[in-house]
Amino acid sequence: MSVAERAASSVPTLSVKQCCHTGGGEGAGPQSPVVALAGAPNTGKSTLFNALTGANVTMGNWPGTTVEVSRGAWHAPASCLCEGCTCPDSQPLDITLVDLPGAYSLDPHSPDEALTRELLIGGPADERPDIAVVTCDASRLTGCLYLVAQLREQGLAMVVALTMGDVADKRGIVVDVDALTERLGVPVVAIDPRRRGGLGGLAIAVRDALGVPAPDPRPVPADADALALEDDRFSWIADVVEAATTATAKDARTRSDKVDRWVTAPVLGPLIFLAVMWLVFQVTTTIAAPLQDFLDTLFSGPVTDATVAGLHAVGLGDTWVQGLLVDGLIAGVGMLLTFVPLMTLMFILLALLEDSGYLARAAVVTDRLMRRIGLPGRAFLPLIVGYGCNVPAISGTRILPNARHRILTALLVPFTACTARLTVFVMMGSIFFGAYAGTAVFGMYLTSIVIIVLVGLALRGTLWKGEPIEPLVIDLPAYQVPTLRLTASVTWVKLKGFLQTATGIILVTVIGVWLLQSIPTQPGEAFGEVPVQDSVYGVAAQAITPVFAPAGFNSWQSASTLVVGFVAKEAVISSWAQTYAVAEPEEGGAPGDLGVAVMNTFVESSGGHPIPAALAFMIFLLAYTPCVATVATQWREIGGRWTLFGVGLQLVVAWTLAVAVFQVGRLFW
């Protein structure tokens, strides 16, 4: 039988006065008064118990339970110090002190609370403790007083021991002990058990309370249901706290609240969020550009030259080994590594936003938007995560209790612009939009939000019609000054993940792309010496190229990189670099100038409208399937049928939007 069941059935075996139980331990003696020490967890209750009983303590599980209860002897000093007095208070008093488990209330929500309830008020009056000492944290008074409120309804003698006064002082909270005593209707003593402060006063209060009848129980509304009764207690607590405390300090919480009035406002909040994100992208692209150019020059110049020279020195120059190392690894992985400064800066800025507490405000803004357009409130959580990486975001849909909401959200997550796509956006932005690269990248993030909203509305209007929307409340942390240590740690963890992907999946993809670009399709051509457009890679890409003609990027170079991008978006740039590194000498372009080669390709494929074609390409990249890892995660979370539906949906949305953007854009650019 559990403690809760015992409590419910009132089995008369649990009593603080039955000290013969093994687990009950030793007290001061059978005739000594029994004082029960109760209180919410972390209010200094056990510290007080140790301070009052010293080493004279026994601990153990209460019989029939797994709940630990300590019992000890408290030698309370004389409270009457009159010379020659012979009254009972002039002699020390031995008290049996029982340290009950921490409990917020007498409601048996846990075994601890069930036992506390049973021992304090469960048994007959003669088996109850003579008095309860309830510890209360002065810095969190409201949270501690619910237990006091319940005990005050029972007519049990009680003394409130007010702890953590130093913490309350630091927070600018002043508790008026006299006012609290008057409002609660029981003695209140401020103590500091860690420094043994106020223990004499507590002994006097306890001895005084033992000598008088318990106060009348606090009246409660008759015939009230459980919630009404709890509400009545909270109303009483609110009145007590208001009368007995004053907050003098304007702490960080208050400052945060003032800022939040603006930052989370219905109209201004989203605008501030958009401005912050625009600033992040603008700062990232502007500051990182020179570093990126330096690394690009380093990989395409000295590193490539040194590798070629070294291979010639060992007799491997102009062989397939040079092709793999120079056109494959250095061109592919090297190009991706030029994005390390950019990703570092981006991760630092996002870590600063996160550590400062702003990202949590962004969640509020996003959540409000979601609910206004009829999407489930909690869906914004995995969607926000999706802007980092889609894979954990889809796993995160498990927090949604409704299965249909989980499927809907998992279908929307791939439309969030993950950081892997960011590298391609930045590269396209710098090639086609120059000084406005940051704005172009920001535009892709805005487009991502618009796509999610429109696709979400379309799905809710058809497949998920009539699904209820659950309300949601967020407990925002206070703003804080970001710490260098945490920002550096978070940045490093994310950068390490980026580098691991670059050197893992991307390395394999680079080798795979190089292999396909080296295999000839025509007889008479040697492995590794075939023009890319005549390789297996080039021929296969040319077969799918016509599909992208209405979108303006129907070149085999662009089409092939989208196929590679299905594996992972980081591979888009590396495969492009590989393609042009091989093709450039044939075309006579400047070695290493990938941007010029890409621009020329788009000018040609779009019929002289490279800007709308580039935008269409970026939007296609944004909306189509993020990577195989995302597909695998979707398959695990929502099953094969919905995953295939999702992949089809992404391709349809991506192609439709890309075509629309190009066809409309070519009218203006």
Place this chain on the structure above:
Amino acid sequence: MSGPLTAVLAQVEAGTPTLVEIARRTGLSEEVTRAAVDHLLRSGRLAADQVPIGCPPGGCGGCAVAATCSQPVMLSLSVRR
């Protein structure tokens, strides 16, 4: 009869986005609002989920920077039905 708990529950139902906003709309102090929410969570009338912004799905246990992290945990609250 409408007390602090009923008022807080009504605001959660209505979709008031933050605890500070709930405190402002109900006229309760922020401390009483937080204590009321804690009580509603313990009594099972509200459910709380950790918002995994910037955090791994498995929570702090699987996070490489858990040892150095000093961020407060952000919770989302919803009415349990």
